[in-house]
Amino acid sequence: MDGSLIVSNILNPPILFFFLGMAAVFVKSDLEIPAPIPKLFSLYLLFAIGFKGGVELIKSGITQEVVLTLLAAMLMACFVPIYTFFILKLKLDIYDSAAIAATYGSISAVTFITASAFLSELGIQFDGYMVAALALMESPAIIVGLILVNLFSVDEKREFSWPEVLKDAFLNSSVFLLVGSLLIGFLTGEHGWKVLEPFTQGLFYGVLTFFLLDMGLVAARRIKDLQKTGVFLVLFAILIPILNAGIGLAIAKFISMPQGDSLLFAVLCASASYIAVPAAMRLTVPEANPSLYVSTALAVTFPFNIIVGIPLYLYGINLFWR
Secondary structure, three states, X not given: OOHHHHHHHHOOHHHHHHHHHHHHHHOOOOOOOOOHHHHHHHHHHHHHHHHHHHHHHHHHOOOXXXXXXXXXXXXXXXXXXXXXXXXXXXXXXXXXXXXXXXHHHOOOHHHXXXXXXXXXXXXXXXXXXXXXXXXXXXXXXXXXXXXXHHHHOOOOOOOOOHHHHHHHHHOOHHHHHHHHHHHHHHHHHHHHHHHHHHHHOOOHHHHHHHHHHHHHHHHHHHHHHHHHOOHHHHHHHHHHHHHHHHHHHHHHHHOOOOHHHHHHHHHHHHOOOOOHHHHHHHHHOOOOOHHHHHHHHHHHHHHHHHHHHHHHHHHHHHXXXX
8 A cells, every 4th residue: 555645634623633633632632622522623533524415416406426325325324234244243242242243334424524524635626515424324234233233132121212323323413414514405405505614614724623632532532441452342343443444345346336435435334433323322231331332433433434444445446447
């Protein structure tokens, strides 16, 4: 692989600020971001990427390519939790296996946004409708994870409510804001984009950079949690994203996605949720250990993807799309 891709990715300001956040924890600096600010920035990023995706979707229209991409996204969101569950069950109990599997079947919006910024830096075009794929991959993984718990759990006293499950899957804040912004962008089109462009475009990279600084702080603190699990989960958190990205690229090649869209699709397949799914799992699968499914996604998979994974997947695209 061309090492210049990794270097160019690492030398982006958002990635360097991610390292700065990790360094602050390792050297025991008192750097701290007040709690409401990361939440606000997270909501802003979901709003901005969703709105832009809606505007781009109305430009492209609902074509066969769009429909195939969205179907492929939902297929991966259901398939990944199922096969990873049986791998995890070799070492972990049913509850931890299902929670981690759901985490890896879902997506990381910030990883997707970082990959979008990487493509923009390289001048590689991508379609805005990929945001719709992002929105559709969040909820199915939660539902599949909970189905797996109920199929394999032997605890008959365990309470389960489908209305609550569906509410958590489809109406959690990140999914609701992302889908809502996508629809508003689709309805208002180019006029809406011109009105909000100073806010949605001008501030975007600054907010992303500050958010990744906070992610660096959180990820460094979570690394300690992995000491309890040994090498199995660390290897899982690195190898499974590579495998999922490979499957995603094979699907992208089969349905003839362009290179930029293929990278974003691979990143969606390779990423893991550390916001929406953990929130749902804490409520619906309290038997699972949050330090396992949060720390693997946030302390290992997230930094791996934004530092090495994104350039690695682009290298695979350059190799097979020639």
